[in-house]
Amino acid sequence: MSWQAWATVAIIVGAMALFASEKVRIDLVALLVLATLVVLHIVTPEEALSGFSNEATVTVAAMFALSLGIERSGALEPLTRLLMRIRKPWLMTLAMMLAIAPLGAFVKNIALVATFLPLALRVCQRTGTSPARVLMPMAYAAQMGGVCTLIGTSSNLLADSLAQKHGLPPFGVFEFTKMGALLAVAGMAYLMLIGRRLLPKHIDAALPEGGEVGKYVTELVVGEDSPLLGTRIADAQLGDKYGVYPLELLRGERRMWSPREQQLALGDVLLVRGDWEKIEDFQRRARLRNAPEQHYAREDDHPRVLAELMVAPGSPAEGRRLAELGLDWRYRATVLAVHRRGQVLRDKLSNIDLTVGDVLLALVDEGGMPKLRTDDAFIVLSERDDARGSMRKAWVAAAIMAAVVIASGLHWLPIPIAALCGATAMALTGCFGRKDIYEGMDWKIIILLGAILPLGLAIEKTGLSTVVVQGAMGLVGNHGPLAALLMVYLLTALLTELMGHNPSVVLMVSIAVTVAHAAHADPRPFVVAVAFAAATSFATPVGYPTNTMVYYAGGYRFTDFMKVGIPLIALFCALSMWLIPQLWPFHP
Structure with a gap:
């Protein structure tokens, strides 16, 4: 091999190590x-x-905008209200x-899981069920749906684009x-009949009676009347x-040694942990x-909501401190406590560098909750119920999404043009605000795609x-070709678990x-194997973003992901290996 080939090998190995370690953001690795x-x-x-x-x-950028319009217009609200009636x-x-699963074929998987996650947690709390029994199948179903259409997941679009560069004809939207x-169908049957038996039945992170996710850490000040x-x-x-359990005693800027032996003085701050x-x-x-x-005491008497927000x-917000987020002026929110699994x-609290999965207990002005719900930095796990958007906007967003799918599916317009037209239509009809499109866009994925393609x-x-x-x-x-197809599928699946679905494609x-x-x-058929193996990452919590959310x-x-996910990948x-040669013959 030439030195350029060896250098490329070294670059790939280094990128895989960085992707797997999660110590550097994926977009920075790609750059x-x-x-x-x-x-x-x-x-x-x-x-x-x-x-x-x-x-x-x-x-992918345009599809993010379309997905944002579906989510923020309230188009999913009737479905969530219907699911709330289920008791078992x-x-x-x-x-x-x-x-x-059907929604995942058209709506961004992360947005779907973020929408249904609070609902699942509330039902689990109401029925006394561990969230672990529900959340993993929910994340897997989003991936199963995403692979059903060309536009359902970014890795499908990426595989199609790269295949065209090799002279292959484009795949259809519903191919x-x-x-x-x-x-x-097979995956859901497995999860209901076998997978549920492999899921943990009792888990420490199950929601307690009061609704909080776990034991919070907060700061309490000793006053003169204590x-x-x-x-x-x-x-x-x-x-x-x-x-309640004391963790530290802070006196001014000093952290007191042997806090249990210290006498509490006026103005001392107790760092305590508990429900x-x-x-x-x-x-x-x-x-x-x-x-x-x-x-952050307020002088006004605006009603306030106690909300749980997951990073x-x-x-x-990942890697940043609370003061850097501006929650107090953006949403008139005060973070009272933090829970880290x-x-x-x-x-x-002001010195904590936030990480994915941290849960913030925040006191939020009621008027700031609608905007906070649309912030992709957080998932609102619990809060006072409120209506989201109007039904008119919901119907408009659904109609625009349907028009995009029909126009691209019938080849009236190329997929990128149809998606861009749909995103523009959603912006003009007010399905999302003028700034929402930029705040809600997953720029990390877009930068990742643009920067990793030259590899x-x-x-x-x-x-x-x-x-x-x-x-x-x-x-x-x-x-024969079937053995080669199996090798391609397994290698793609392995790389996806190590470095994510888009780089593996x-x-x-x-x-x-x-x-x-x-x-x-x-x-x-070999490109199809790559697309399906990359879009169905079940064996680790880091192979796909929806897995990370429910993790x-x-x-x-x-x-837990290995026990449930590896048999599912094998299935x-x-x-x-049976279906691909029938639907895309080796020798057409």
Whole structure:
């Protein structure tokens, strides 16, 4: 191999390590890959920028806008109200999957799960069921639905775009539907009959009676009228009397050593942990003040709502501190406490760097809740019920989405043009606000797509794809195109679990096409295998964003995804090996 090929291998290995570690944002990893390819003269500057004008990148951006219009117009509200009537957990699981899978074919999966997640949590709380019994099947159903159409997930669009660059004819909007629907039915049957038996029955993260997600950490200030003034923390026996546990004692800017032996003084800040109801009871009986609420006290008498907000995957709040988010002036919200799964926080709330899955307990002005619900940085887990949008806008958004699907499905317009026209129509009809389109756009995914696409070009230019295929075909031997198809599917599935679905598509489409030529078969079934394997990532909580969302909210362990997801991947793989050659023959 040439030095450029070896350099490309090193870049791929480094990118995989960074993607898997999650220590660097995915868009930054992609930009790092792009910059390295240009600096080493593996791709030209024109080739490096070609990903940002690629049809897949433009279409994904437009589909994000369409999905945003569906979500924020309230088009899903009638369905959520209907699902709220269900009382039995197993029926809720089935109903969620049946509702989400068809919607996932047209609406962004993350938006779907974010919409239905609070509903699922409320039903679980009402029925005394662990959220772990419902949330994972819900996330899987979103992926099953997304693969049913060309526009259902970004990896499908990406696979189609890359396949066209290899001279293959474009896939139709509904060309994946037959196979996707059969896999979805089989997958839901597996989850209801077998998968539910593998899910944890009792889990620490299940919602307690009061509705809080877990034990919160908050700051309480000792005032002059507190009976704890002058007493030692150890003597106060907070755990025995109140069910609240002191973590730290902060005096001014100092963190006191051996806080249990310290006498409480006026103005001391106690960092305590416990269920929110017990913290409130302790605060009332000990006549303490909540430090954040005192700091941001309002002089008006506007009604306020106590809301639980989870930091969403890909949120701009990730890695930032509360003061940097501007919640107080954007939504007139005061964060009272923070809960982090599997970790006891020991810093002042203002010093905590937020991470995905953190749950904030916030006091929010009632008028700020509608805008907060539309902020993609957070998922509102619980709050006072309120109507979302008008039915007129909901019908308009649904009609525009249907028009986009029909126009692209009947080939009246190319998919990117139809999606852009639909996004413009939604903006003009007020399905989302003027700034919503920019605030709600998942820029990380768009940057990822634009920056990672030239890596596929580098794999071809350096001859790396040919070397990989020669080695792979040596392993497959003379067992025919079906064995080669199985190898492509399994390799794509493995890469997806390690580095995410879009980068794995970029790496595998070129390899899949070359494998097909080496096996003397039509490349289209091999591209389909890449698309389906990449869009159905079930074995880890990091392979797909919807998995990450329910991982934190459901309190799962990493191994829970492996127990349920690996057999499901095996089922999908076996069915795909049967269905793909029938629907896309090796020798048409």
